[in-house]
Amino acid sequence: xxxxxxxxxxALLLLLSGCGVSDYMKQKEAVGExxxxxxxxxxxxxxxxxNITEEAAEVEKDSGIKEAEEASEEKxxxxxxxxxxxxxxxxxxxxxxxxxxxxxxxxxVLDPDNDAITFTYSExxxxxxxxxxxxxxxxxxxxxxxxxxxxxTTEKQILLVVxxxxxxxxxxxxxxxxxxxxxxxxELKPHxxxxxxxxxxxxxxxxxxxxxxxxTDYQSAGEYTVVxxxxxxELETIKxxxxxxxxxxxxxxxxxxxxxxxxxxxxxxxxxxxxxxxxDEITITFSEPEGKKDIWREENGTFIWNTTYTxxxxxxxxxxxxxxELExxxxxxxTINDINMPPEIIDVVNVGESEESxxxxxxxxxxxxxxxxxxxxxxxxxxx
Numbered sequence: 001x002x003x004x005x006x007x008x009x010x011a012l013l014l015l016l017s018g019c020g021v022s023d024y025m026k027q028k029e030a031v032g033e034x035x036x037x038x039x040x041x042x043x044x045x046x047x048x049x050x051n052i053t054e055e056a057a058e059v060e061k062d063s064g065i066k067e068a069e070e071a072s073e074e075k076x077x078x079x080x081x082x083x084x085x086x087x088x089x090x091x092x093x094x095x096x097x098x099x100x101x102x103x104x105x106x107x108x109v110l111d112p113d114n115d116a117i118t119f120t121y122s123e124x125x126x127x128x129x130x131x132x133x134x135x136x137x138x139x140x141x142x143x144x145x146x147x148x149x150x151x152x153t154t155e156k157q158i159l160l161v162v163x164x165x166x167x168x169x170x171x172x173x174x175x176x177x178x179x180x181x182x183x184x185x186x187e188l189k190p191h192x193x194x195x196x197x198x199x200x201x202x203x204x205x206x207x208x209x210x211x212x213x214x215x216t217d218y219q220s221a222g223e224y225t226v227v228x229x230x231x232x233x234e235l236e237t238i239k240x241x242x243x244x245x246x247x248x249x250x251x252x253x254x255x256x257x258x259x260x261x262x263x264x265x266x267x268x269x270x271x272x273x274x275x276x277x278x279x280d281e282i283t284i285t286f287s288e289p290e291g292k293k294d295i296w297r298e299e300n301g302t303f304i305w306n307t308t309y310t311x312x313x314x315x316x317x318x319x320x321x322x323x324x325e326l327e328x329x330x331x332x333x334x335t336i337n338d339i340n341m342p343p344e345i346i347d348v349v350n351v352g353e354s355e356e357s358x359x360x361x362x363x364x365x366x367x368x369x370x371x372x373x374x375x376x377x378x379x380x381x382x383x384x
Contacts, residue, residue, distance in 0.1 A: 081122050086140045086159055093158040099138055099165040099196075105129035107145055107156070115149035135195035138164035168235035169194045171228055178241060182220050182248040182278075188212040188241070190228055198232040208243075218277035221247035251326035252276045254319060261335040264312050268305040268334060272319050280323035287318040305334075312338035 088094045097103055105125065109117050122144040125131045129145075141160040146153055173191035180186055188208055194200050205227040208214040224243040229236055255273040262268055276282050286296045286303050292311075296303050315334045320327055 081124070081142045081144070082139050083142055084140075086142065088159060088161070091157065091159040093156075094161060095158060096161045096163060097133060098163045099133055099135045101133055103129075103131040103133060103160065105143070105145070105158075107147065109147050109154075111149055113149065115151075118148050118150075120146045120148075133162050135165065135167055136197045137162050138196075164196070166198075166232070166234055167195050168237045169198075169200045169230035169232055171230050171237050171239045174228065174239065174241060176241060177244070179244045179246065180216065181246045182216055182218045183250075184216055184245075186214040186216065186243065188226070188228070190239070192230045194230075194232050196232065201231050201233075203229045216245055218248065218250055219279050220245045247278070249280075249323070249325055250277050251328045252280075252282050252321040252323055254321050254328050254330045257319065257330060257332035259333040259335070261337070262307060263337045264307055264309045264339040266307055268307065269302055270317075270319075270332075271302040272321070272330075274321045276321075276323055278323065283322050283324075285320045285322075287320075289313070289315040289317075307336050309339060309341055312336050 095103070095105070103125065105121065106129065107119055111117055119129065121127070121129045122142075124141065125143060139162055141162070143158050143160050145156045145158065147156075148154075169192055171190050171192050174188055178186065186208065188204060189212060190202075192200055192202055202210070204210050204212055205225075207220075207224060208226050222245055224245070226241045226243050228239045228241065231237075253275045257270065257272060260268055260270065270286070272284055274282050274284060284298075284301075284303075288295055295305050298304075313336055315336075316331055317334055318329055318331050320329045
């Protein structure tokens with residue numbers, strides 16, 4: 001409507017200015033070229049036309065500003081009618097509901113003419129006067145109800161109070177039972193939120209912990225109940241998760257052993273360092289060189305070999321560690337250097353022709369690096 005009025009005004013101004021110019025041109029033609037019009041009159045006509053144009057532009061500008069202001073006011077009216085402070089005493093009608101309840105307003109109107117009445121409602125109500133509240137909507141709302149009979153309208157403002165209803169936080173995104181193997185990493189990432197938009201504190205029991213990460217080892221086998229607790233300061237939600245950690249056996253670990261070098265007659269002592277991630281009982285054995293038996297004896301985890309003067313040589317010894325199911329092995333080299341020992345005379349006897357001498361104790365001459373020879377053998381060699 002405003003645009004039509006503006007267009008009509010501009011057309012009228014242009015029509016008037018056109019008539020003025022037309023009269024001027026007719027007068028000029030009538031009197032001929034010799035008739036001299038006053039330069040002042042021509043200037044006045046031109047200024048009049050300019051003023052009319054400027055007035056039309058100003059009117060259009062003012063109209064545009066007014067339309068923008070009205071549009072802004074309409075937009076502000078569409079914004080939520082929630083208010084921070086509102087006194088219930090200032091309203092004839094106060095309606096109270098709790099968060100989560102449905103608002104369904106049914107106005108009662110008396111119309112003397114018995115006309116059909118239509119109603120409109122301000123936000124957050126819909127066109128039917130309904131609003132499904134949710135948790136977090138607590139507050140006071142000024143609702144404007146408009147009743148119209150098609151000719152006249154009546155407005156009524158009421159106060160709608162949505163009372164807060166606290167509900168506990170919600171824990172989602174985790175299964176009730178989780179099965180993993182030893183050595184796996186368990187990560188719990190629950191989705192936790194509060195319908196009231198309250199700040200939530202979350203805790204996770206051991207062996208997982210509040211960070212939600214548990215790096216299992218090879219002694220973690222078993223069943224665990226992990227509790228996730230979410231609290232808003234008033235109410236809390238608890239979710240229990242059953243965590244099953246399956247046993248995963250791994251072979252024992254033997255640290256590398258250094259090679260050993262000794263001389264004949266010396267003692268070899270080797271203490272292997274063995275660990276078992278499953279903490280199983282470990283059995284350790286040392287191999288024996290070919291042709292030798294029971295050379296190793298074990299004392300408190302140390303394996304001992306008392307070498308003799310016939311043990312010289314180089315031997316590869318295999319160490320085996322077993323948990324009863326799996327085993328590990330490692331090798332090291334033993335070098336026993338040959339040491340030549342001189343013969344040792346341990347006794348001397350008379351072996352003459354006397355009969356008594358035949359029963360005399362025999363002398364033995366031994367050498368640890370060669371075969372031992374008895375005194376009888378020596379005697380036989382002498383007789384020969």
